[in-house]
Amino acid sequence: MAGFLVINLVFPAPRAAAPRLSLVVGLHSFGLAAIRRMPSLRLLAASTAACGAAGLVLAACGASLAVIATASGVAPGALLLGSVRWSLRTP
Numbered sequence: 001m002a003g004f005l006v007i008n009l010v011f012p013a014p015r016a017a018a019p020r021l022s023l024v025v026g027l028h029s030f031g032l033a034a035i036r037r038m039p040s041l042r043l044l045a046a047s048t049a050a051c052g053a054a055g056l057v058l059a060a061c062g063a064s065l066a067v068i069a070t071a072s073g074v075a076p077g078a079l080l081l082g083s084v085r086w087s088l089r090t091p
Contacts, residue, residue, distance in 0.1 A: 016060075023056065027045070029048060051071055
């Protein structure tokens with residue numbers, strides 16, 4: 001929670017809340033991949049962080065909330081569900 005308060009001071013845009021969350025989740029997933037020794041999580045981490053970064057760029061450019069939400073919320077969710085499905089299918 002304190003992290004979001006600090007980020008709000010640096011980038012005070014309520015339209016960028018979902019992209020910030022997506023970026024933070026993606027970046028934290030790199031640490032999780034290292035700790036759990038699961039290199040396959042790096043691709044998911046990079047993809048999620050990229051979606052968050054794209055959402056931040058869209059928010060800074062004044063894109064509509066629907067576009068921002070799709071880039072930084074729907075896309076990372078689909079990536080996460082796809083990665084879970086893929087991991088359950090492969091031995």
